[in-house]
Every structure is written in C-alpha cells, then in structure tokens.
Amino acid sequence: MATIKLDIVSAERLVFSEDVAEVVAPGVAGQLGILPHHAPLMTMLQPGELLVRKDGEEIVLAISGGFLEVRPDRVIVLADAAERAEEIDIARAEEAMRRARERMQHPAADVDLPRAEAAIRRALARLQVAEKVQRRRRRT
Numbered sequence: 001m002a003t004i005k006l007d008i009v010s011a012e013r014l015v016f017s018e019d020v021a022e023v024v025a026p027g028v029a030g031q032l033g034i035l036p037h038h039a040p041l042m043t044m045l046q047p048g049e050l051l052v053r054k055d056g057e058e059i060v061l062a063i064s065g066g067f068l069e070v071r072p073d074r075v076i077v078l079a080d081a082a083e084r085a086e087e088i089d090i091a092r093a094e095e096a097m098r099r100a101r102e103r104m105q106h107p108a109a110d111v112d113l114p115r116a117e118a119a120i121r122r123a124l125a126r127l128q129v130a131e132k133v134q135r136r137r138r139r140t
C-alpha cells in the first residue's frame with residue numbers, strides 16, 4: 001500500500017514521525033484528507049482532532065492549531081501543541097477549560113477574551129480526542 005511520511009513537530013518536540021496511509025487534519029476551512037500523491041498544499045489548522053491511518057489502524061492526536069504543508073514526499077505539520085490521545089492529561093484539560101470559562105463568564109478589566117476562547121478550543125480538542133479513544137478502548 002502507498003504511504004507518505006508524516007512529521008508532526010510542536011514548539012517543544014517531534015511528536016510523530018512515521019510513514020502513514022492517510023492523514024485527516026482539521027483545516028481552518030474544514031476537514032482535510034490527505035492520501036499519498038496528494039497535490040502540494042499549504043494550509044492553516046484549527047484546534048481539533050488529527051487522525052492518522054496506518055497499517056489498518058487509526059492513531060488519533062489533538063492539535064492546537066498550526067500549519068500543514070503537503071510536499072511530494074511528505075506531510076509536515078507545525079503545531080502550536082500536539083499530543084497523542086494517550087498522552088493527554090484529562091484532568092489538566094478540564095482544569096484549563098474551567099479556568100478559561102471562568103474568565104469568559106466573569107471577565108476582569110484586563111482579561112483577553114480571544115485568548116480565553118482559544119484556551120477553550122484547545123481544551124475541548126484534547127477532551128474530545130481523549131474521550132474518543134477511551135470509548136473505543138471500552139468497546140474492545
């Protein structure tokens with residue numbers, strides 16, 4: 001089966017680097033499916049789920065926005081932050097969500113609302129990805 005190299009790099013580390021069969025990424029204009037031999041492309045990503053298909057399996061990651069480039073031989077994701085589902089600390093994401101909601105509901109004079117909104121979207125992406133994989137595990 002044809003594959004393409006996928007590199008996911010965050011500000012802090014190389015999160016993922018493997019040959020994969022398909023990438024489905026949260027593009028700013030909607031979900032973006034990339035198979036080997038896809039035309040070259042550059043796009044921004046929004047916070048959400050990034051799905052990788054490889055050897056008949058699905059690997060799910062949470063992405064906090066960033067940038068995706070399709071080159072002839074590889075797909076590169078430069079993510080603000082990215083975690084594999086099993087790396088996600090659910091309690092931390094819930095706490096980040098609680099803090100950001102609190103800031104939005106009771107804004108202090110100096111509160112940065114777009115920043116609080118972005119924190120909610122990151123936390124939501126993490127919780128959705130972690131819960132999806134937990135649900136799957138319970139079924140198997």
Ligand code: ATP
Nearest residue numbers: 012064081082083087088089090092093096122126
């Ligand atoms: P927090 O307020 O909890 O730090 P955040 O959304 O501000 O959350 P980011 O700035 O997006 O955090 O990420 C900072 C670093 O922490 C990144 O390396 C990211 O992968 C990691 N990280 C953030 N939240 C989680 C989480 N819930 N589980 C695992 N890693 C996380």
